[in-house]
Amino acid sequence: MTTPPVLRTPLTALTGVDHPIVQTGMGWVAGPRLVSATAKAGALGILASATMTYEQLESAILEVKERTDRPFGVNLRADAGDASARTDLLIRHGVKVASFALAPKQELIAKLKDHGIVVIPSIGAARHAEKVAAWGADAVMVQGGEGGGHTGAVPTTLLLPSVLSAVDIPVIAAGGFLDGRGLAAALSYGAVGIGMGTRFLLTSDSAVPEQIKRRYLEFGLDGTVVTTRADGMPHRLLRTEYVQDLERTGRLRTLLPDLRRALEFRRVSGMSWPAYLKDGLAMRKASGRTLAQMSQAANTPMLLKAGLVDGDTGAGMLAAGQVVGLIDDLPSCEELVDRIVREAVAHLESAGAAIIR
Numbered sequence: 186m187t188t189p190p191v192l193r194t195p196l197t198a199l200t201g202v203d204h205p206i207v208q209t210g211m212g213w214v215a216g217p218r219l220v221s222a223t224a225k226a227g228a229l230g231i232l233a234s235a236t237m238t239y240e241q242l243e244s245a246i247l248e249v250k251e252r253t254d255r256p257f258g259v260n261l262r263a264d265a266g267d268a269s270a271r272t273d274l275l276i277r278h279g280v281k282v283a284s285f286a287l288a289p290k291q292e293l294i295a296k297l298k299d300h301g302i303v304v305i306p307s308i309g310a311a312r313h314a315e316k317v318a319a320w321g322a323d324a325v326m327v328q329g330g331e332g333g334g335h336t337g338a339v340p341t342t343l344l345l346p347s348v349l350s351a352v353d354i355p356v357i358a359a360g361g362f363l364d365g366r367g368l369a370a371a372l373s374y375g376a377v378g379i380g381m382g383t384r385f386l387l388t389s390d391s392a393v394p395e396q397i398k399r400r401y402l403e404f405g406l407d408g409t410v411v412t413t414r415a416d417g418m419p420h421r422l423l424r425t426e427y428v429q430d431l432e433r434t435g436r437l438r439t440l441l442p443d444l445r446r447a448l449e450f451r452r453v454s455g456m457s458w459p460a461y462l463k464d465g466l467a468m469r470k471a472s473g474r475t476l477a478q479m480s481q482a483a484n485t486p487m488l489l490k491a492g493l494v495d496g497d498t499g500a501g502m503l504a505a506g507q508v509v510g511l512i513d514d515l516p517s518c519e520e521l522v523d524r525i526v527r528e529a530v531a532h533l534e535s536a537g538a539a540i541i542r
Contacts, residue, residue: 203227205378210260258282332360365528394496406510427501
């Protein structure tokens with residue numbers, strides 16, 4: 186394979202990676218194997234820590250560092266009870282990037298930056314970008330409604346320019362990206378790179394069981410649905426029978442199974458009862474969810490784990506972006522990143538050639 190062309194942007198300068206591509210922090214998916222493969226390919230891999238205990242996170246960080254000396258990041262829950270301790274873990278092990286699904290407190294941003302860690306919160310509205318930019322965030326990732334997992338209603342093509350107009354810090358575009366055309370388009374908008382989840386999940390380096398990856402490839406562009414019935418927040422999932430049943434049936438019918446899975450997640454996460462309840466109350470306060478929605482929210486990680494880790498093809502809850510309908514192969518991270526960069530350069534050069542002066 187010949188050396189791919191280089192696309193230098195403020196994202197590559199800020200993080201030290203070769204290419205302006207980010208593998209997002211997907212729970213149960215973005216572990217050491219995928220993150221290190223992404224890093225070796227010259228992109229930015231992000232470990233997902235929300236489904237890891239503190240000890241598992243430290244082990245994952247050390248494993249990535251054993252596999253590669255390239256920069257990588259860790260996604261943290263800003264509202265987690267041990268967020269400060271996990272921050273100290275990143276500082277101690279010299280992790281390059283800290284990303285957040287929710288806006289971290291100003292003091293937390295300052296602490297990370299004081300130790301040379303790049304802070305990149307994910308946001309879903311221009312006003313949120315303005316807030317974290319004022320607090321000192323180095324960059325933001327914008328996820329439009331096309332993205333998988335928790336998402337908003339505004340498509341990337343509208344959300345991205347609104348955020349670019351609102352802040353002066355680098356903006357990474359996510360939601361609906363899978364190839365070089367998307368990267369070229371994002372750079373043309375003024376973004377500094379793209380973030381991808383589903384596309385990296387569907388690689389040979391992803392630890393997701395093969396039969397589950399093949400199941401993803403069966404779905405078309407209409408194969409996902411955004412529902413609040415999963416955990417009380419808009420959540421884009423594959424349109425499985427379970428999800429469709431969840432949309433049709435009352436929550437009372439699923440309450441007891443939900444509670445059983447929630448208790449199992451507490452056991453798997455290694456959290457004490459006080460810490461588990463404190464985390465739940467903090468989440469409820471931040472999101473405004475009802476108790477019934479909170480029971481489903483606590484249950485959701487185990488439903489995702491059933492498919493993404495255990496390989497249960499009958500698992501009904503599998504997060505996916507709309508791009509799943511355009512993906513038909515399982516390349517390595519190296520092959521994927523190389524292909525995306527080459528395509529992006531070709532599209533940018535083609536666009537430039539069309540300019541008449």
